[in-house]
Amino acid sequence: MALWREFGQQLRRAIPKATTGEVCLAQSRRYISHTTTPWRTAGIAHSGRWNSGAQKRLHPSLQEWKSAQRSFSATAHVAHGHITPPKPGEEINVTFVDKDGTEVKLQVAEGDNLLDIAQANDLEMEGACGGSCACSTCHVIVEDPDMFDKMEEPSDDENDMLDLAFGLTETSRLGCQVIMSKDLDGLVVKLPPMTRNLQASDFESK
Amino acid sequence: MLDRAFVCAQCTARLTHRSVFRIKTPFYSASRRLSSNATPDRPVRVAIVGSGPAGFYAASRLLSKQQNAMVDMYEKLPVPFGLARYGVAPDHPEVKNCEEKFTEVATSPRFNFVGNIDLGHDLPLTALKPHYDAILFAYGASQDKELGIPGEKSARNVHSARAFVGWYNGLPEHRDLEPDLTSGEDAVIVGQGNVALDVARILLTDVDALRSTDIADYALEALSKSRIKRVRVVGRRGPLQASFTIKELRELLQLPSVAFDPIPKDVFPPEDVVDALPRAQKRLMQLLGKGSANDPQTSTKSWSLDFLLSPDSLHSSPVHPYNLFQARFSCNQLDPANPHSPSSKVTPKCLPDGKAAMVNLNASVFFRSVGYKSLPLPGLDDIGIRFDDQRGVIPNDGFGRVRSPSSPSNMGERQKLPDGSLITHLAGLYCAGWVKRGPTGVIASTMTDAFTTADSIMQDLANYNGSSSLLHAPGHSSGLGWDGVKAEAERRGLRPTSWKDWQRIDAVERERGKQKGKIRDKMGRVEEMLEVID
Numbered sequence: 260m261a262l263w264r265e266f267g268q269q270l271r272r273a274i275p276k277a278t279t280g281e282v283c284l285a286q287s288r289r290y291i292s293h294t295t296t297p298w299r300t301a302g303i304a305h306s307g308r309w310n311s312g313a314q315k316r317l318h319p320s321l322q323e324w325k326s327a328q329r330s331f332s333a334t335a336h337v338a339h340g341h342i343t344p345p346k347p348g349e350e351i352n353v354t355f356v357d358k359d360g361t362e363v364k365l366q367v368a369e370g371d372n373l374l375d376i377a378q379a380n381d382l383e384m385e386g387a388c389g390g391s392c393a394c395s396t397c398h399v400i401v402e403d404p405d406m407f408d409k410m411e412e413p414s415d416d417e418n419d420m421l422d423l424a425f426g427l428t429e430t431s432r433l434g435c436q437v438i439m440s441k442d443l444d445g446l447v448v449k450l451p452p453m454t455r456n457l458q459a460s461d462f463e464s465k
Numbered sequence: 466m467l468d469r470a471f472v473c474a475q476c477t478a479r480l481t482h483r484s485v486f487r488i489k490t491p492f493y494s495a496s497r498r499l500s501s502n503a504t505p506d507r508p509v510r511v512a513i514v515g516s517g518p519a520g521f522y523a524a525s526r527l528l529s530k531q532q533n534a535m536v537d538m539y540e541k542l543p544v545p546f547g548l549a550r551y552g553v554a555p556d557h558p559e560v561k562n563c564e565e566k567f568t569e570v571a572t573s574p575r576f577n578f579v580g581n582i583d584l585g586h587d588l589p590l591t592a593l594k595p596h597y598d599a600i601l602f603a604y605g606a607s608q609d610k611e612l613g614i615p616g617e618k619s620a621r622n623v624h625s626a627r628a629f630v631g632w633y634n635g636l637p638e639h640r641d642l643e644p645d646l647t648s649g650e651d652a653v654i655v656g657q658g659n660v661a662l663d664v665a666r667i668l669l670t671d672v673d674a675l676r677s678t679d680i681a682d683y684a685l686e687a688l689s690k691s692r693i694k695r696v697r698v699v700g701r702r703g704p705l706q707a708s709f710t711i712k713e714l715r716e717l718l719q720l721p722s723v724a725f726d727p728i729p730k731d732v733f734p735p736e737d738v739v740d741a742l743p744r745a746q747k748r749l750m751q752l753l754g755k756g757s758a759n760d761p762q763t764s765t766k767s768w769s770l771d772f773l774l775s776p777d778s779l780h781s782s783p784v785h786p787y788n789l790f791q792a793r794f795s796c797n798q799l800d801p802a803n804p805h806s807p808s809s810k811v812t813p814k815c816l817p818d819g820k821a822a823m824v825n826l827n828a829s830v831f832f833r834s835v836g837y838k839s840l841p842l843p844g845l846d847d848i849g850i851r852f853d854d855q856r857g858v859i860p861n862d863g864f865g866r867v868r869s870p871s872s873p874s875n876m877g878e879r880q881k882l883p884d885g886s887l888i889t890h891l892a893g894l895y896c897a898g899w900v901k902r903g904p905t906g907v908i909a910s911t912m913t914d915a916f917t918t919a920d921s922i923m924q925d926l927a928n929y930n931g932s933s934s935l936l937h938a939p940g941h942s943s944g945l946g947w948d949g950v951k952a953e954a955e956r957r958g959l960r961p962t963s964w965k966d967w968q969r970i971d972a973v974e975r976e977r978g979k980q981k982g983k984i985r986d987k988m989g990r991v992e993e994m995l996e997v998i999d
Contacts, residue, residue, distance in 0.1 A: 387908050389562035393712075395909045419712040422745035423907055454917040 342371045342379045351444045355382050356402070358452040369441060373399055373434035373448060383453060390435035392416050395424035397434035399448040404430055409442050426451045508535040508575070509926060510946040512597045514584055514842070515604035516540040517547020519898020521567040522912045523601055526919035528573050531926065535575045537597075537947040542637070543581040543962040543994045544970055545571070547605060549908070550987075551636040554663045555678035556670065558984065563908055571964050577947055580962035581995070585843035587959055588950070594848050596949035598942050599922050602859055602867075602896040603915065606837035606904040612655065616779030617833070621645070622789045623779060626654065626664045626834030633667055633684035635987035640683075646691035648785075649829025653792045655776050656834030657700035657707040662717055664832055665696045669723045669766050679978065679985040696768040697826055701775050703732050703799050704753055705742075705807045710907070711749045717768065718757040725757035726769035734805040746807065773797040773811060774824065779831060792831055796822035837904035849891050858903055859896040865918025866925075867894035893942075895922055966998040973997050 345351065350366035355377060357363070367376050374397040377384035385396040392414075398421070401407040407430040413421065417436045421427060432448075439446075511527060513520045516538050527534045544550065546564055553560045570576060582588055584604075593600060609627040617623055622645050631639035646652075652668055654661045667675075672689045700707055718725055739750045753770075761767060774794035782790035797811040814822040841852030845859070851870035853860050860868040869889040897918035898911050906914075943949050954961060970988065977986035988994045 385566070385912060387563040387566065387912060388559045389565060391559035391562060393557065393559040393562075394907065396912060415715065416712070418748065419710070419715060422711055422748060423909065425909070425913060427744065453913060454920050 342375050343368045345369075351439050351441060352446075353439065353443070354445075354447040355380075355399075356447065356449045357383060358450060367439055369439055371439050373397070373432075373437045373439070375435075376439070377434060377450075382450065384434055384450060385453070386435060392420060392433060392436055395420045395433065398424040398426075398451055399432055399434045399437070400426075400428050400451060401430040401432060402447040402449060406443065406446055407432075410437060424451075507944045508533045509599070510597045510942065510944050511536050511922065512593055512600045512946070513538045514600065514602045515547060515898070515900075516545040516578065516580070517603065517605050517898065518549055518563060518567075518908050518911045519603035519605065519901075519915045520547070520601070521545075521563075521570055522915035523603060523897050523919045524576060525566065525570045526916045527922065528570060528575055530919070531923050535577070535946060537577045537579055537950075539582055539584050539593075540578065540580045541583045541604075543991060543998075544967050545578060545580065545964075551631055551634045553634075554630075554667065555634065555680035556666070556675060558678065560908065576964075578962070578964040578967065579947055580967065581991070582954060582959055582961050585845075588954055588957060589847065590842065590844040591847050592953045593950055595941075596943045596945045596947075597893070598944065599893045599895060600848075601865075601918065601922070602842070602894075602900055603898045604839075604842060604900055606839040606857070606899045608838040608840050609833070610836045610838050612776050612833050612835065614776050614778050616781075616789075620779045620781055620789045620831075621787050622648065622829065623831045623833075626656065626660050626832045627837060629664055629832055630660060633680055633688075635679075635681035635684075635989050637989060637991050640989045644687065644830060646687055646693050646830060648692075648788050649827070650692055650694040651827040652693045652696045652830045652832070653826055653828040654696065654698045654832045654834055655792075656836070657698055657709055657770065658834060658836070659709050659713045660837075661698050661832070661834040662709045662713040664834060665698050665768055666713070666717055666720070668693050668696050669717070669720055669768055671721065677983055679983060679987055681987060681989060682981075683989070693830065694766050696766075697771050697828075698768065699771045699774050699776070699794065699826070701773070701797060702811050703734075703772050703804075703809065704728060704750065704770070705734055705746070705805060705809070707770070707772075708905075711745070711752060714749065714752060718752070718755075720759075722759065722764045722766065723757070724759045724761035724764035724767040726767065727756050728753060728770060728772070732772045732799070738805045742807075771826070773799070773814070775813075776833075777823065779828070789828055789831055791825045792828040794824050794826065796824055837899065839900045839904065848894065850894065856903060859900050861896050861901055862890065864921040865895045865897050865901055865914075866921055867891045867896055960995065960999075962995075962998065969998050970994050 345366055345368035349369065351369060353365050353367055353373070353376065355363045355365070363380065363382060365376060365380060372390065374384060374386045374390050377397075378386065384399075386394075387396040388394040390397070401410070410432070413432060413436065417433050420433060421431050424431060424433075434448075437443075437448075509531065511534055513524055513536055520538055524536045524538060527536060538545070540547075546567060549561055549564055549567070571578060584590060584593070590600075609625045611617065611625075624642065624644055628639045628642050629644060632642040632644065646668075652665075654664055667688070668691065672685065672691075675685060675688065717723070733754060734750060739747055739754070742750060773796060775797055777793045777795045779789060780791045780793060782788045796814040798814040799805070799811055800809045803809055816822050839857045839859075841850075841854070845852050849869065850859060850867055852858075860870070862868055867890065869891050895918050897915040899905075901918065902914055951961075971985075974985045974987055978984055980986075988997070
């Protein structure tokens with residue numbers, strides 16, 4: 260069963276990569292989001308979240324769903340992962356590498372932070388404190404030290420949280436504090452594993 | 466419905482499937498083909514005991530990755546969120562943001578909240594077991610460690626920090642704690658973890674800064690009358706062994722008009738030792754060395770970290786025999802051979818005449834904060850679990866599978882560990898959070914831990930081959946979940962609360978809070994909560 264799921268995931272990731280042009284999963288979603296009606300933007304931002312608040316509201320009947328979609332479009336409220344589509348010609352490239360080494364290449368707008376970007380694209384990144392720099396769950400590792408140096412220095416508050424991050428490195432940052440700018444075009448960040456591997460030492464003196 | 470021309474085939478499938486159509490289909494039909502052999506035509510039923518961060522993060526992982534999983538979450542209180550609601554300090558609202566994620570988890574049609582049921586007391590675990598494929602214990606640490614010193618039980622105004630935290634956070638259990646903050650100016654806290662610093666911060670913070678938080682009203686009133694001006698946070702060992710984290714320390718050091726006593730040079734590690742420390746400890750020591758910028762002359766309150774003191778006894782005032790007056794400590798010294806190693810042990814300090822060195826600290830209120838402790842849930846034995854009383858955890862393999870007390874045994878499957886040893890598991894039983902690894906770490910560590918356990922459950926489901934497994938044999942579980950347990954709960958006259966009930970309580974609390982200019986006004990008693998929903 261796990262094999263099948265794994266296969267499905269691989270396929271989902273492999274196809275957009277194999278295809279040239281802009282038919283990338285994440286990009287295509289972005290593409291939709293700014294070429295169709297606003298309610299879809301919201302729906303799409305939520306699409307990978309299996310139990311979004313929006314879905315719950317839609318649940319009772321299709322009729323209600325239709326009316327809900329209208330009110331939804333008015334506010335376009337998205338709890339997490341709300342990002343702005345980049346203006347044509349102003350896209351900034353960012354690549355997330357997950358714990359299996361799978362790369363997800365995205366084109367994003369200036370001003371969005373990595374946590375919101377990751378969540379809007381269903382990447383495995385938690386933001387337990389909602390992006391307020393009060394936890395370490397959106398820890399990312401910047402691949403290129405030069406790119407790390409280009410970023411603004413992490414604040415004391417961010418460093419305080421990073422101190423508690425699992426698998427801290429010299430180029431670690433909190434996703435919620437990295438705000439995309441033109442200088443960061445081509446940024447590659449790694450997502451550390453969210454579960455731990457068992458160590459033999461876990462069994463010492465037990 | 467969707468303009469397919471704009472969307473690649475996969476995206477269309479994803480979008481239609483996930484956000485629109487799946488709602489109309491039964492929750493498991495879409496993924497039935499992916500389900501494990503163990504449960505070919507019914508959902509996998511998981512009971513989670515406890516609704517704190519560990520329970521919710523495990524539920525989140527299970528529901529998002531195992532499409533045929535259905536989770537029933539049992540909670541002792543009528544309301545969810547455990548320590549996120551009752552442990553996180555009221556002036557840390559951003560840490561409570563994780564509740565938003567938990568609320569999102571709870572909106573899944575495959576999630577069911579069963580509150581107001583104290584498993585083990587109200588309802589035996591044996592009533593649950595036949596109806597679930599897996600039971601995950603995530604009930605945390607319900608007690609705290611005691612010091613075991615004279616006066617701890619008898620002297621008035623001696624509290625556990627845990628109870629004090631519960632008290633100011635509106636936890637019904639500690640609603641009536643009534644700490645007296647008016648009998649003197651000195652507070653002593655024993656223990657140097659984050660809970661100790663939380664207590665210190667609440668005592669030292671200007672009460673007006675807390676008014677808009679969700680702190681309990683009665684606590685706000687007591688704090689506004691507080692005469693406490695001086696807080697000592699006392700530890701048995703040195704600065705390098707203190708277990709608080711830097712964020713909590715920085716906050717205290719930045720409190721307006723609160724001074725901090727510089728740490729004496731003789732206990733503080735020298736610069737070259739600090740420089741050689743790993744990053745987190747180094748930054749912590751550097752901040753400690755820097756101290757606070759506030760001038761003691763102009764500050765209204767002050768605090769200190771007092772090192773190398775072990776609590777010895779508590780003494781009442783000779784004038785007012787019921788009032789706490791002094792806390793007596795015996796002095797320790799760092800290992801002379803290796804004084805500044807993080808693992809350095811301390812030994813009692815002796816005076817030249819051979820007597821133990823002692824020191825008295827004034828204390829009108831005293832808090833012990835030397836760690837939380839998990840207790841065994843009554844009836845764990847009945848389902849084969851032997852709680853580890855010494856470590857205060859459910860014995861497990863580190864991945865969250867509960868270990869069998871006897872080995873080898875016919876109750877579970879043996880598993881080979883990385884170090885080559887074999888251990889035996891109890892089929893279908895798991896644990897996560899503090900009851901799994903002990904009461905340490907922040908929410909992020911509990912999240913990692915809960916995800917690991919959830920992954921173990923899914924791995925065991927996937928590897929199930931029909932006969933030998935870490936799960937039960939087929940037919941073991943009725944697969945009914947709460948539907949199977951409900952009748953027994955009703956027979957016992959229990960009044961379970963649903964997620965809807967919580968939403969009602971939540972709405973009332975927020976509304977009451979709004980009227981008082983607070984985020985929320987928590988209900989301090991279980992009866993009050995039940996009144997609102999009945």
